[in-house]
Amino acid sequence: MNFNELSFDELDQHAMERLVFDQDEMSPILKGHIFIEKVLETLISNNLKKPNAFFRSRRTFELKLDLAYAMALFDEKHYSAFKAINKIRNNYAHIHDYEVSIKELSSLKFDREDIQKKAFEASCTKGAGEAARISIIFLSWKAIALLKKAEKG
Numbered sequence: 001m002n003f004n005e006l007s008f009d010e011l012d013q014h015a016m017e018r019l020v021f022d023q024d025e026m027s028p029i030l031k032g033h034i035f036i037e038k039v040l041e042t043l044i045s046n047n048l049k050k051p052n053a054f055f056r057s058r059r060t061f062e063l064k065l066d067l068a069y070a071m072a073l074f075d076e077k078h079y080s081a082f083k084a085i086n087k088i089r090n091n092y093a094h095i096h097d098y099e100v101s102i103k104e105l106s107s108l109k110f111d112r113e114d115i116q117k118k119a120f121e122a123s124c125t126k127g128a129g130e131a132a133r134i135s136i137i138f139l140s141w142k143a144i145a146l147l148k149k150a151e152k153g
Contacts, residue, residue, distance in 0.1 A: 025100055025132030026092055032136035033061070033089040036082055039143040040064040043073045046150060061086050074146055077110040081139055084108050100128055105135045112138060 003011065044067055045051035054067075065086065069079045084107035091098045102124050109120065116138055123134040 025129040028129075028133045028136040029085070029088055029092060029100065032140055033085055035140055036085060036143050037061050037064065039147060040068050040082070042147060043068050043150060044071070047071055047073060061089075073150070078142065078146065081108050081110055081142065085136075085139065100132060102128060102131055105131050108135045108139045110142070 006014070040061070041055070041064060044054065044064060048054060062083075065079065065082050068074065084104070088100055088104055091100070105128070109116075112120070120131065120134050120138070123130040
């Protein structure tokens with residue numbers, strides 16, 4: 001969409017559709033990204049002797065992800081899924097008319113139970129918004145399980 005080619009009224013309509021009335025998948029993606037980032041911060045903090053030294057300045061999600069992986073706080077499956085949600089989030093942040101695909105949402109899944117696979121398949125028939133919600137719920141559960149595992153030591 002080229003903003004230079006649109007009238008004020010067309011831009012106004014587009015803004016209202018996108019910002020007010022849109023019921024898309026962006027909200028669960030962004031909220032899930034923030035949630036997973038907080039899990040990464042917790043895992044890192046719990047495994048550093050001086051976490052404040054690391055977190056005294058702003059760190060990117062990607063840096064936190066790479067550090068946690070380098071510290072062996074989770075496996076390659078978690079790393080790939082967390083990297084995928086970061087890529088999707090960045091696409092929303094930097095591509096004006098980006099819409100996530102079901103294929104991209106599939107990159108968030110690993111080691112799902114049969115019931116979860118069925119739930120995801122059913123959500124896909126309802127569109128990307130519902131598929132995003134289900135995907136983020138399942139990925140968040142994987143992140144929470146990391147904290148529970150770390151708790152047990």
